[in-house]
Amino acid sequence: MLVRDWQFSALGEALREQMCNIVGSVLVAVAGWVALRMTALWNDQAPMVARPHQVVTLLVLRLLALMVLALILLRPTWEITFTETRHGWLILLVDTSRSMQERDEPPDLSRWQKAAGELEQAQELLAQLRRQRLVELALYGFDEAGRLRPINPDALPKVDDKPDGPNTGLLDAIHRAIREQEQASDKPILAVIALSDGRDTYNFPKLDEVVQTARERGVRIHAVGFGHPGGTALLPDIEVARIEAPRHVRIKDRLVVTGVVNTQQFLNQPITVRLLIDGKPALHAEKLGEEVTLTLTPQRPHQTFRFALPPARTPDQPGNIRVTLRADPQPNERDLSNNEKVTTITVTKEGVSVLYLDRLRAWEPREITRAFKGDERISVYTDFNYRVTDQNDWRQKLLENLKGTNYDVFILGDIPAAQFSPEILRHVADAVDKRGAGLLMIGGHNSFAAGGWHNTPLARILPVDMSESGSLEGGPNQFLEVPFIPEPRALAEHHFILRQGPDPKTSLQRWRQLPPLSGGSKVGRPVVRAQVLATSEPDGKGHVLLAILDGIGTGRSAALAVDTTWRWTMPPFDPKAFFKPQPPGELTEGQVAFIRFWRQLVLWLARQEQQGDAIYADLELLDLPRGSSQGVLLQAVRVQPGGARDERLPVEGVLFHLELLKPGEQVPQQLRLEPRSGADGKVRVTIPRDETLQLGQYVLFVSAELNGKPFGERISVSFIVSDISREDLNRSANFDLLQQLCIRTGGIFLAHTGLTKLLEQYQGGESIVRKITERYPDWDKPMPLVQGTALLLFALIIIAEWVLRRYWGLV
Secondary structure: OEEEEEEEOOHHHHHHHOHHHHHHHHHHHHHHHHHHHHHHHHHOOOOOOOOHHHHHHHHHHHHHHHHHHHHHHHOOOEEEEEEEEEEOEEEEEEEOEHHHHOOOEOOOEOHHHHHHHHHHHOHHHHHHHHHHOOOEEEEEEEOOOOOEEEOOOOOOOOOOOOOOEOOOOHHHHHHHHHHHHHHHOOOOEEEEEEEEOOOOOOOOOOHHHHHHHHHHOOOEEEEEEOOOOOOHHHOOEEEEEEEEOOOEEEOOOEEOOEEEEEEEOOOOOOEEEEEEEOOEEOEEOOOOOOEOEEEEOOOOOEEEEEEEOOOEEOOOOOEEEEEEEEEOOOOOOOOOOOOEEEEEEEEEOOOEEEEEEOOOOOOHHHHHHHHHHOOOOEEEEEEOOOOOOOHHHHHHHHHHHHHHOOOOEEEEOOOOHHHOOHHHHHHHHHHHHOOOOEEEEEOOOOOHHHHOHHHOHHHHHOOEOOOOOOEOOOOOOOOOEEOOEEOHHHHHOOOHHHOOOOOHHHHHHHHHHOOOEEOOEOOOOEOOOOEEEEEOOHHHOOOEEEEEEEEEOOEEEEEEOOOOHHHHHOOOOOHHHHOOOOOOOOOOHHHHHHHHHHHHHHHHHOOOOOOEEEEEEEEOOOEEEOOOOEEEEEEEEEEEOOOOOOEEEEOOOOEEEEEEEOOOOOOOEEOOOOOEOOOOOEEEEEEOHHHOOOOEEEEEEEEEEEOOEEOOOOEEEEEEEEOOOOOOOOOOOOHHHHHHHHHHHOOOEEEOOOHHHHHHOOOOOOEEEEEEEEEEOOOOOOOHHHHHHHHHHHHHHHHHHHHHHHHOOOO
């Protein structure tokens, strides 16, 4: 039913709104008239007397111009106001999530059984409402966010049905139902009735947003709540809520995983958390043979633990690994399905794994270890305890370590050869000769010939013959400063190990600024094919301090006769330094030189000194909900090894190719995405939703090309698509949320029963009366035709009036 009321907009209001425009127009008109009169006086010409018909014609034209001007300035509007009465929609939402299976409704009924019983009792009333058509009915089932399943009113859910939704998106269901129904029909929504336990596992959208959406449309929210608040919160359970790990790790490196575990009703009971890699226990990176575990002991009935596990050792081979954080099951635990979380990590091969064996002593071992541990590319494993450990136990653990890990570089410090078993020495020699590892021996009282190393299998792979023995200091209690002087030819070639700057000249200047070292070991003469890089006297004379050998099978070796390079890190004595200390975190020139030297020496031994191209892929999510889009950040860089840190230069214009291997498939599918890197070497792409509908592990292969040539090596990253469940830890009812929804929108909340009572409110029908106001013309909206016509008409009238006056000789 429509009731219409026509009225013209108030002239007074229009005059007030347009007063500035009117006053301005009047002033412009008066100024124009004055100008015309002055022009006439200047020309000293009296105007001709107009005839009556001419006066009438000009007066009509001027009145018309005034009317058009008033129309433009006052903007009069016809307002059409009418009222409309319409019947609306009643939306019924039924919770089908897994928490509705909880049996906490008397007498020994599940929440679902109680809700289905309510629907069965109201079935006749629902049919009556449909027949009378005084309200429109829409029924939906809901569980996960983003999904509403229509329910046939003639086939309502039964008591025997089993709700199995993995999550509860209550707020999302209400918000989505209002929005979708509003788009599908022009009839208003009267109310939403929710049958639920109120346990929203998403909390998205926010409560305030849902309430605002309902209020703006005059929608009341009613609810019938099922279950008992705090019911399942009294049952013992453990939930591994989160696992966090780096997206990329290097081979033979440390992996630190953090996690979040929620516990309830395990007060003072120890709970063991374990880390698994590809289904097997992860091994401790620093304690040989030990598994990575952590014991949690709750001090409260409900407690959340946030922790970092001990470092785990990453695999020796690059690829994708599946990392699992698992809590051991406990007696009487309610649900074991939430005791673990899984993620995937990509293991890259650009790492260097170093085993450093030395005796526990000051300065040199500590500084070398510190330099390596601050490096993002080098992983160092140390053992300085051979003197304080039983020799047989030490040998056994070391041998197990060597068999379990393929180290890239071995560093032997001040340890006699007799400390090692023949099997260990053969293992190291074979690693260098056959597997391509690197070997470095450092000077010391028990190094080289003084330590009996000339009679071991390692003698044939070192770059010196160890024909001399003793210390460079001379006799006991003697102190001799030993300059570390780069060999001229090696420096002229700017050997990778000797680089301290961008060119040989700069490197030589920086070497000369470093303080001399104190003593060292006599190592004999360099062997055939060895290259000397540093000596104790200029021009390559004096004792050999650093020699290298390439081509030992597939490996490399080096001999460093000194063990006091730590002196480079000591700042020179400067009285002014007492008043101006080094800023925190800033390195001195000597510290930078020390780090560069050791880093470049290890990279050379591991054959990783060459420049290379590399591509990287970072996933937005490692644990992706089914049917969600996946974001990927691609990056192309050119890596220049050396220095205190590798230099990574972005490469623009690299074309990426993406292939996706889905669960259960053998061949990856080419994605229709071919992005190019920007000026920062990066580009972001999105894998569409329809590619992630299957559950399981996905592997994304990325390759690249630049100017038609391959760029870098093909890489792969993986992620898991799952039906993420948040229902398992706490299935207790949340009447609080239901009550807030009802109170803040003017609805009614009823506990355990009352659907029929709510529906009876709409048995006689309910209508909505609203006022609608329409305007024509609506000057606030763009109207090019109307506005343009008015302006053109005003201009034509003014022109016509002037032309007639000119024609009649009145001007």
